[in-house]
Amino acid sequence: MLAFWKLIVLLLITLTLIYWLLLAYSRSLRREALEKGWDAVTGQDLGPRESYIETGMAQYETSLRRKLLWLVYVLPIAVLTVLILVMNVQW
């Protein structure tokens, strides 16, 4: 059982690290897109650059894309569960 807990702890640490890295990456992509979006628009008034970007980032935090990041935890654990069953149950 010791090995099981070792696996769980290592898995959670790794997945949390991956989650944070992907979150930072995803936020960075969103912010860059917002910056470029503001810079590209010349015809209409989008308001000050800073507040436009901050509003966009606030919207991102509640978006589906942001929530999909939880798949970082869900997918590997689901795959492992299926794998354990497939490897040990006789069909």
Next chain:
Amino acid sequence: MRCVKATFWTLVVLVVVGFLHYTLPQHDVVRVVGTYQQRVDIGGWTRVFWSGSSKTQITQVNRDVQFIQAVKPNGKAIVYRNEDTGWGWPPYFKFDTATLQAKADDLKSTPETPKWAVVTHYGWRMDMLSIFPNAISVKAVAGPDVRVIPWASIIILFVLAAIALLIRAMWRQFRERSIDPLFNDAASRLDEVGYRAEAAGERARGRWARLKQRLFGKAK
């Protein structure tokens, strides 16, 4: 320098490919000819080639290990060990060693009336080190020339390649957004200092030229 670099990257590629070749599942079409259990001394660095999933496996210096003997269609013999990987590495989550041994026993056959089977395994057989590949599963097949498509390895390699590309993209984004601006700031500050020095030089040269002109009557 180029030589050092090439050697370094060759070593990296060798280690990565070797690691994957050892760890990923492989399929052998074989005829199982026997199974046995033997007490094995496990010590020294070759311990990494034996299972270390349970406390017993980690602490004991010797233990009973089950083996499966088989013959390939080309007549060469191969011996697999049959050990749980449990929750340890590599992540095959194999707990059904006893079941697998029973299945292998059931598939035993003679050269005259052969029963062919696919043994999925990972690991290497090395006589000199006394290491054996670990059998993961065994399944009866129609004949010796059945073709097995290694879907598991294909999917795993595909996912690993995707992860490598993702890491590359993430690193580029980080460099572009977080590292480059620092250097750009520093560079533009350096540029400013440079321009100022240059302008001062121009001014100084101008004064010197004027002085020369005044002293010697004509500018050079």
